[in-house]
Amino acid sequence: MSAEDTLLYLDGVSVSFDGFRALNNLSLTMMPGEMRAIIGPNGAGKTTMMDVITGKTRPDHGTILFEGETDLTKLREAGIANLGIGRKFQRPTVFEPHTVWDNLELALKAPRRPLNTLTYAIGRDDRARIEEILDITRLSPKRERLAGSLSHGEKQWLEIGMLLAQDPKLLLVDEPVAGMTDAETEQTARLLCDIAGKHSVIVVEHDMSFVRALGVKVTVLAEGSVLAEGSLDSVSANQQVIDVYLGR
Amino acid sequence: MRRAFRWLLAACVAIATTSAALAADLRPLVQTMGSGGYAGTEKALNQLSEAGDPAAVPVIEALQAGDLYVRKADGLVVIARKAGAGFALTDPLSGAVVGEAASGAIDKIKINNALRRSISATLGALTLMSPDPATRRSAAEAVFKSRDANALDTLNTAIAKEKDERIRRVMEQARAAVILTAGASEGDTQTAIATLTARGDRDALALLSMIAASGATDALKTAAAGAVAAVEQKLMFWGALQNLWYGLSLGSVLLLAAIGLAVTFGVMGVINMAHGEMVMIGAYTTFLVQQGLRTYAPGLTDLSILLALPAAFLVSGGVGVIIERSVIRWLYGRPLETLLATWGLSLALQQAVRSLFGPTNREVSAPSWMSGAFELGGLTITYGRLWIVVFAFAVFAALLVALKRTWFGLSIRAVTQNRPMANAMGIRTARVDALTFGLGSGIAGLAGVALSQIDNVSPNLGQSYIIDSFMVVVFGGVGNLWGTLVGALALGSLNKFLEPYAGAVLGKILVLIFIILFIQRRPRGLFALKGRAVEA
Amino acid sequence: MLTRFFLMGLDRKAGLVLTVLALLAVLVPVMTLVVPEGSPWHLSIFSVSLLGKYLCFALLALALDLVWGYVGILSLGHAAFFALGGYAMGMYLMRQIGPRGVYGNPILPDFMVFLNWKELPWYWLGFDHFAFAALMVLVVPGVLAFAFGWFAFRSRVTGVYLSIITQALTFALLLAFFRNDMGFGGNNGLTDFKEILGYDIQAPGTRVGLFLATVAALALSYMIASGIIASKLGKVLVAIRDTESRVRFLGYDTESYKLFAWTLSACMAGVAGALYVPQVGIINPSEFAPASSIEAVIWVAVGGRGTLAGAILGAVLVNFGKSYFTGALPELWLFALGGLFVLVTLFLPKGLLGLWAQLTARLPSGKGKGAPNGKTADQKGM
Amino acid sequence: ADDTIKVGILHSLSGTMAISETTLKDVMLMLIDEQNKKGGVLGKKLEAVVVDPASNWPLFAEKARELLTKDKVAAVFGCWTSVSRKSVLPVFEELNGLLFYPVQYEGEESSRNVFYTGAAPNQQAIPAVDYLMSKEKVQRWVLAGTDYVYPRTTNKILEAYLKGKGVKDEDIKINYTPFGHSDWQSIVADIKKFGSAGKKTAVVSTINGDANVPFYKELGNQGIKAQDIPVVAFSVGEEELAGIDTKPLLGHLAAWNYFQSVDTPINAEFIKNWKAFTKNDKRVTNDPMEAHYIGFNMWVKAVEAAGTVAPDAVIDSMIGVSVPNLTGGYSAMLPNHHITKPVLIGEVQENGQFETVSKTPGLVPGDEWSDFLPDSKDLISDWRKPLSCGNFNVKTGKCGGKGS
Amino acid sequence: MLDVRSVDLHYGAAQALRGVSMTAQIGKVTCLVGRNGVGKSSLLRAIIGLKPVSGGAIHWDGADVTKLAPADRARRGIAYVPQGREIFPLLTVRENLLTGYAPLPRGKRSIPDEVFELFPVLDSMLERRGGDLSGGQQQQLAIGRALVTRPRLLVLDEPTEGIQPSIIKDIGRAISYLRDKGDMAIVLVEQYFDFARDLADDWTVMERGEVVLAGSRKALNDEDVRQYLTV
Numbered sequence A: 001m002s003a004e005d006t007l008l009y010l011d012g013v014s015v016s017f018d019g020f021r022a023l024n025n026l027s028l029t030m031m032p033g034e035m036r037a038i039i040g041p042n043g044a045g046k047t048t049m050m051d052v053i054t055g056k057t058r059p060d061h062g063t064i065l066f067e068g069e070t071d072l073t074k075l076r077e078a079g080i081a082n083l084g085i086g087r088k089f090q091r092p093t094v095f096e097p098h099t100v101w102d103n104l105e106l107a108l109k110a111p112r113r114p115l116n117t118l119t120y121a122i123g124r125d126d127r128a129r130i131e132e133i134l135d136i137t138r139l140s141p142k143r144e145r146l147a148g149s150l151s152h153g154e155k156q157w158l159e160i161g162m163l164l165a166q167d168p169k170l171l172l173v174d175e176p177v178a179g180m181t182d183a184e185t186e187q188t189a190r191l192l193c194d195i196a197g198k199h200s201v202i203v204v205e206h207d208m209s210f211v212r213a214l215g216v217k218v219t220v221l222a223e224g225s226v227l228a229e230g231s232l233d234s235v236s237a238n239q240q241v242i243d244v245y246l247g248r
Numbered sequence B: 001m002r003r004a005f006r007w008l009l010a011a012c013v014a015i016a017t018t019s020a021a022l023a024a025d026l027r028p029l030v031q032t033m034g035s036g037g038y039a040g041t042e043k044a045l046n047q048l049s050e051a052g053d054p055a056a057v058p059v060i061e062a063l064q065a066g067d068l069y070v071r072k073a074d075g076l077v078v079i080a081r082k083a084g085a086g087f088a089l090t091d092p093l094s095g096a097v098v099g100e101a102a103s104g105a106i107d108k109i110k111i112n113n114a115l116r117r118s119i120s121a122t123l124g125a126l127t128l129m130s131p132d133p134a135t136r137r138s139a140a141e142a143v144f145k146s147r148d149a150n151a152l153d154t155l156n157t158a159i160a161k162e163k164d165e166r167i168r169r170v171m172e173q174a175r176a177a178v179i180l181t182a183g184a185s186e187g188d189t190q191t192a193i194a195t196l197t198a199r200g201d202r203d204a205l206a207l208l209s210m211i212a213a214s215g216a217t218d219a220l221k222t223a224a225a226g227a228v229a230a231v232e233q234k235l236m237f238w239g240a241l242q243n244l245w246y247g248l249s250l251g252s253v254l255l256l257a258a259i260g261l262a263v264t265f266g267v268m269g270v271i272n273m274a275h276g277e278m279v280m281i282g283a284y285t286t287f288l289v290q291q292g293l294r295t296y297a298p299g300l301t302d303l304s305i306l307l308a309l310p311a312a313f314l315v316s317g318g319v320g321v322i323i324e325r326s327v328i329r330w331l332y333g334r335p336l337e338t339l340l341a342t343w344g345l346s347l348a349l350q351q352a353v354r355s356l357f358g359p360t361n362r363e364v365s366a367p368s369w370m371s372g373a374f375e376l377g378g379l380t381i382t383y384g385r386l387w388i389v390v391f392a393f394a395v396f397a398a399l400l401v402a403l404k405r406t407w408f409g410l411s412i413r414a415v416t417q418n419r420p421m422a423n424a425m426g427i428r429t430a431r432v433d434a435l436t437f438g439l440g441s442g443i444a445g446l447a448g449v450a451l452s453q454i455d456n457v458s459p460n461l462g463q464s465y466i467i468d469s470f471m472v473v474v475f476g477g478v479g480n481l482w483g484t485l486v487g488a489l490a491l492g493s494l495n496k497f498l499e500p501y502a503g504a505v506l507g508k509i510l511v512l513i514f515i516i517l518f519i520q521r522r523p524r525g526l527f528a529l530k531g532r533a534v535e536a
Numbered sequence C: 001m002l003t004r005f006f007l008m009g010l011d012r013k014a015g016l017v018l019t020v021l022a023l024l025a026v027l028v029p030v031m032t033l034v035v036p037e038g039s040p041w042h043l044s045i046f047s048v049s050l051l052g053k054y055l056c057f058a059l060l061a062l063a064l065d066l067v068w069g070y071v072g073i074l075s076l077g078h079a080a081f082f083a084l085g086g087y088a089m090g091m092y093l094m095r096q097i098g099p100r101g102v103y104g105n106p107i108l109p110d111f112m113v114f115l116n117w118k119e120l121p122w123y124w125l126g127f128d129h130f131a132f133a134a135l136m137v138l139v140v141p142g143v144l145a146f147a148f149g150w151f152a153f154r155s156r157v158t159g160v161y162l163s164i165i166t167q168a169l170t171f172a173l174l175l176a177f178f179r180n181d182m183g184f185g186g187n188n189g190l191t192d193f194k195e196i197l198g199y200d201i202q203a204p205g206t207r208v209g210l211f212l213a214t215v216a217a218l219a220l221s222y223m224i225a226s227g228i229i230a231s232k233l234g235k236v237l238v239a240i241r242d243t244e245s246r247v248r249f250l251g252y253d254t255e256s257y258k259l260f261a262w263t264l265s266a267c268m269a270g271v272a273g274a275l276y277v278p279q280v281g282i283i284n285p286s287e288f289a290p291a292s293s294i295e296a297v298i299w300v301a302v303g304g305r306g307t308l309a310g311a312i313l314g315a316v317l318v319n320f321g322k323s324y325f326t327g328a329l330p331e332l333w334l335f336a337l338g339g340l341f342v343l344v345t346l347f348l349p350k351g352l353l354g355l356w357a358q359l360t361a362r363l364p365s366g367k368g369k370g371a372p373n374g375k376t377a378d379q380k381g382m
Numbered sequence D: 001a002d003d004t005i006k007v008g009i010l011h012s013l014s015g016t017m018a019i020s021e022t023t024l025k026d027v028m029l030m031l032i033d034e035q036n037k038k039g040g041v042l043g044k045k046l047e048a049v050v051v052d053p054a055s056n057w058p059l060f061a062e063k064a065r066e067l068l069t070k071d072k073v074a075a076v077f078g079c080w081t082s083v084s085r086k087s088v089l090p091v092f093e094e095l096n097g098l099l100f101y102p103v104q105y106e107g108e109e110s111s112r113n114v115f116y117t118g119a120a121p122n123q124q125a126i127p128a129v130d131y132l133m134s135k136e137k138v139q140r141w142v143l144a145g146t147d148y149v150y151p152r153t154t155n156k157i158l159e160a161y162l163k164g165k166g167v168k169d170e171d172i173k174i175n176y177t178p179f180g181h182s183d184w185q186s187i188v189a190d191i192k193k194f195g196s197a198g199k200k201t202a203v204v205s206t207i208n209g210d211a212n213v214p215f216y217k218e219l220g221n222q223g224i225k226a227q228d229i230p231v232v233a234f235s236v237g238e239e240e241l242a243g244i245d246t247k248p249l250l251g252h253l254a255a256w257n258y259f260q261s262v263d264t265p266i267n268a269e270f271i272k273n274w275k276a277f278t279k280n281d282k283r284v285t286n287d288p289m290e291a292h293y294i295g296f297n298m299w300v301k302a303v304e305a306a307g308t309v310a311p312d313a314v315i316d317s318m319i320g321v322s323v324p325n326l327t328g329g330y331s332a333m334l335p336n337h338h339i340t341k342p343v344l345i346g347e348v349q350e351n352g353q354f355e356t357v358s359k360t361p362g363l364v365p366g367d368e369w370s371d372f373l374p375d376s377k378d379l380i381s382d383w384r385k386p387l388s389c390g391n392f393n394v395k396t397g398k399c400g401g402k403g404s
Numbered sequence E: 001m002l003d004v005r006s007v008d009l010h011y012g013a014a015q016a017l018r019g020v021s022m023t024a025q026i027g028k029v030t031c032l033v034g035r036n037g038v039g040k041s042s043l044l045r046a047i048i049g050l051k052p053v054s055g056g057a058i059h060w061d062g063a064d065v066t067k068l069a070p071a072d073r074a075r076r077g078i079a080y081v082p083q084g085r086e087i088f089p090l091l092t093v094r095e096n097l098l099t100g101y102a103p104l105p106r107g108k109r110s111i112p113d114e115v116f117e118l119f120p121v122l123d124s125m126l127e128r129r130g131g132d133l134s135g136g137q138q139q140q141l142a143i144g145r146a147l148v149t150r151p152r153l154l155v156l157d158e159p160t161e162g163i164q165p166s167i168i169k170d171i172g173r174a175i176s177y178l179r180d181k182g183d184m185a186i187v188l189v190e191q192y193f194d195f196a197r198d199l200a201d202d203w204t205v206m207e208r209g210e211v212v213l214a215g216s217r218k219a220l221n222d223e224d225v226r227q228y229l230t231v
């Protein structure tokens, strides 16, 4: 496959920590508008893969291209984010001393240079967008609350909201439904499906009902490389996947 | 003790080998020692020296020790030693008891540096044949230094009689020095050059350079120049080693100063501005212990440093525990405020010590086993520094074991990493916190004991180490004990390496610039902790 | 646009601060120059200069609070920028002495004469012009801060590591300026100034003028700082303080944000130093001493970190306390001051202004700015 | 107006200089106390106003201003470091106050409002070097100092002086260290090296304050004996020695204008009073204390002569006032506001005292403008009317240094 | 038996718990459920002692432990698996497990075999720093660490969060095993309803800081509980 048409192109990516290989010759491609679910055992390297894409960790080897041309391994975090890659962390990370509203305002798509922010005044559109996101995440009543005082699940929602506000081309979503009720899980799945199409999404989850609800192609990672790929049903039937991941 | 012994020996020699007649000849000379001020004493001393009679040795030694007095009543020169309220007087030549005197009734015969020099030279020449090998050896060294041509004859006789190979070598060196200074035949000079080249120290170098510059013949000049080159080469090698030692020694002082901070700041995260004051308290404890021993057990004064170690650890540690329980414990999770509070404490502690002990320096004297120096090849190593190096490493090793290998160490690390969770695991965090801060403070107190040996014991003592300590801990990597070790040694060595080229001031500036640049390359210090564990 | 920027920062607290400063600007000249000396309302020139000094420190504290309180950069070397600004002004003042020095050399300052300097070193050129010196007051600290920050932020030096290298920076400058060979008067520094802009530096009018300049500089800086804080830029800065890496993943180039605040802060500190020197009459390397920078940190902490007004309040109160205690309790004042610091940390965790915030938070309009209990903000900070 | 006359005491009681200056505050309190027992001055009691400038130089200026304007003191006794003096100087000149400065310093200054009761370089450094040259036959010199103005200037003067005496460049080694320098290993070794080149070598130390203790400890440990390489110090007195074990330092030298060991009745009295006042039998006395003793007595005498504490009158009547010093002679205030003093060279004894080994036969008048610096050799100072000038140029015949 | 009696809890001025009462029996699993932010974790913190209550009392084993510090409660056999893992990041996996020794007398200090049987990955990573582990591995470590203390009351806050399905099953089996040993009370906060239902002996359901429903599994049917979990 040629890298040009892809949105994200990983080839032969390896990362090791003190000799331990977290990613092992990992290759993966994403097409524009695609949504992909990634599953795999704890420690398979899913989060590390996101770290590598977003510039948090530098790979030891391998190619990572965005939109077929931009070499992500050469860029720093902010540069990568500005290309249109947004991320939700596995452990919810929000700006605790800021209000929910300010968290969203900071994430909102807008010019990012210091002078831009110095002279920024929130406009009607931006306001509307934030209101919309507050509705989606059901955080409207808590808009003036400091993010630090939210419960675990509320922070999860806030971080999803921030990701939406960023309006990135590629969303990397690490375990979005951890700590959510079943109903919220379904809602999140719907939300992501709505986003897909216009945007590309990579979702990591261990919740199989959620993955099923997404109904997209699934990649199974194990020990730092791809173990299987295909529909959820096909990978669930894979004996290796059952052995290392699903269990009996 | 040793001096008394030597005096006794010399006295025996004097009695055994000289006739009473000779002693009688000396008496008028001795009698003139007390008159004419420094110049008069000097003149009399020179005459004694020329007389060359070992019977004069006790007199001269008494003069050197400041025990030679003039009795005001009759101008008699006597040896006076404190006895009860007054002084016991003896005859300097015969040692016979003369009587007693009140301190007002006798006048000390004063000596100055010039006299001290003459005394050493004279004693050197007079004691070359002493039966005590140590005396002979130091006599030979004294002659080497004084290059006194008068001593040449005695020296020759002494060399002929000397059985101890090593002492004879020193005597030959002394002879070479005398010859080179006074001038001699070419053959003798050549031998002298060879002897001195073998000695190979700075003094030899000075003499050799003198010949190289102004030797009688070209052959001598070339020989001397060759010798100079050889000696310089050797000295350079030893100089480099010496510098390394200085670096190690400065490094271990930094290590000692910093290691307590590596606990309170590095492990606990308290920006402990009062760390220096814990060091200071340790130093004052040393002072108190020494003072106490001096008053109550003078015989043990030499051990005061050893006794001060546990005392300082407990006192500083105790103060640390009190500080932790009363102030620090309210500030966990707010490290910045520990800066403010400990700064306040540091001001108050300094002032408290100033009020208690006065603003001036306190004297802590070095025990005999920490005084002076010894030679190791071409290295001069002072005992004080040596013990500090040893001590610093011992403290480091002990702390390392305590933190890494004991349950207490594990609790400390767990508590400092996640206090609420450690508590929920059943660790009594309050006690661990207090003990940890106490441990760090106690170690600072130990540093104070060591620093009392090389620095001021004053209220400002701590202030002069606090910045260096923070630099070391941060340079090495906060939270990493090995980093503190390597950081201290590296900064110490770098400083000592730069000092000869750049001078002390510029050297220090360069070290600071080095730290700034180094941190750019390793933003989390020398032994940075890496990985998720720290970023989280 | 500019007005909108300034207005943005104007909340109730800012109004109060500016009102107080305006009052000072009116009352102080009147009370010193107009009210006759015998009157209880008369303010001595001594007090004016003292007040002026406190306000210079307040400006330094404000500058420090901008980077520490809002960006989380704990500078333990901010006094370096203050001192550099002070030296720039001191050099101008030295040149104004002209032939009135003890050796009567019209060009060389006295200390150069007695150390046998033959001509003015190149870096002293231009300082006989006020405009040049005034520019240098901003440029020297600014450029140093920019260069230092550029490297340090790019290398991602943070936390204590950053703090300690700022301390190393000021310590190195201290040692360097101590050296007589540097050409800044060594330990004796620059002193015995005669005039500024042609006015006798000791004349009451000049002193009041200097005081007014200080008030103006502080007011302006306060407005700039609170304008920044209230803008979205300010929110980004606070976010950086809290979780810098997260801000990066949102696409903000945090290095340039930090560099902006850092350099601006250094310039403010430089201005503070420049105003300080003519009012106290001396600048010497001890201003570079690490302890000076730490003290500035303490002022901010006492007043309340992350509250611009608190920084000002803390600086003025602590220094007033120091002036007062060193006279009234010369042998006990360290206990008083040290005790004060401990008590403030224990009982006013958010500083003096935290008290104010607590009181107003009860009022309905309190929007609950700042961290819930100071915990989250500080944990990552420094 | 009031029934007391206030006297300001401006010495650091905290910070780095407290170690030296606190004693001077105490001695001033004692002197004032004694004067009050004698009935005060002009029939009024003296009242000491103590402030703490905390080793902070701008604070010195602020406190000086406070003393003069708020407390309205008649005279101030204070300062130790030159920088503190430089810092307060404009204040005293502006407010026309009186400062008595008790510490040896680098000279090159003469203010109408300051009385310099410590030694000028010619009253300490030059005689010390003379002594070493003539008595110890020193040919090679290490000038070691703390890196600041007093050592720098003193060494500059000494360098010129030594070269004038034919000492070659390579026989002079100058070394500066930072304040509070504590690791002297390499420098002491260097001195040893420099001193083993075959020529008699001495160290002239202008090392100041805290750095001295570690310096001397290192000297002792590395076995540098006074008979081999003597060290003569200008900033080490009895007070500093009290913090060091002096046994290894026997014979090292100091040059001062006073030693506690000076055997005169007046000194014995002074020491007795001091110990009684401080209720401490171990307290030592030192040179700057004597300087305050002289300065204070001069001030009292001048005030009584003038009949007022008004500055102008006192300044005028100060010149020529002569009071006993503690070494058995009289010190007089010269027109240049410096005083005449004897110069003593002492050797360190085991008991932490100095033994005088040399004393100038007469009194040496303090020379404010050094004859050994090119730009100051033509300057003199004379505060008597009508000249009334601190920097009169004898070449140009004008007041105001070299210029116009 | 754990007995929580009308407990109130505040964060500053905000009240997170209002008169909450619940019990947990030895030998039973008590499942605590509710939507995000209703106060489940807050209740657990109150039980552990990490957050002082502003009203009410907590009894364990018949004794009032309301005023005891967490460490003292741990010594009485209460162990905690917190939400968000809270492992000690710079301690190795082994050292993390060893912290569980704190409440144990010297003689009883060992790591029970069941820890490694349940979570073999821990055995293979003993020398790695806890903070470097993946999220799921950390969660396993947190449970393992709690088991080292040989608790008699095990409090778990969303233990399946971020854990791969096969291990979730293992954890489920482990919890039933521990319950079936009959000497341990287990309080389980869980959003994963199917998992909770399989384990629950008793339900406690919360909403907005209050307990709205409580009872044994037999007494309540799934839909009763579920209605409080929908949006």
Ligand SMILES: Nc1ncnc2c1ncn2[C@@H]1O[C@H](COP(=O)(O)OP(=O)(O)OP(=O)(O)O)[C@@H](O)[C@H]1O
Binding pocket: A017, A018, A020, A021, A022, A040, A041, A042, A043, A044, A045, A046, A047, A048, A049, A090, B530, B531, B532, B533, E128, E132, E133, E134, E135, E136, E137, E162
């Ligand atoms: N800094 C590091 N040092 C050592 N090992 C690391 C480091 N970072 C990650 N690892 C290891 O790399 C492996 C992959 O971790 P990663 O977080 O990517 O897993 P994951 O697939 O996201 O797992 P989970 O589903 O549990 O979140 C794990 O075994 C982890 O222990």
Ligand SMILES: Nc1ncnc2c1ncn2[C@@H]1O[C@H](COP(=O)(O)OP(=O)(O)OP(=O)(O)O)[C@@H](O)[C@H]1O
Binding pocket: A148, A149, A150, A151, A152, A153, A154, A179, C372, E011, E014, E016, E034, E035, E036, E037, E038, E039, E040, E041, E042, E043, E083
């Ligand atoms: N540290 C805190 N400071 C202030 N408020 C807090 C804090 N922690 C929790 N809260 C608030 O208390 C309420 C209960 O929170 P809690 O964490 O107990 O919820 P939870 O039921 O565990 O939710 P989740 O399922 O999301 O974990 C929430 O409204 C939350 O916003």
Ligand SMILES: NC(N)=O
Binding pocket: D080, D081, D082, D083, D103, D104, D105, D106, D150
């Ligand atoms: N004047 C001095 N000694 O600084």
Ligand SMILES: [Mg+2]
Binding pocket: A046, A047, A048, A090, A174, E134, E135, E136
């Ligand atoms: Mg993960």
Ligand SMILES: [Mg+2]
Binding pocket: A151, A152, A153, E040, E041, E042, E083, E157
């Ligand atoms: Mg929860």
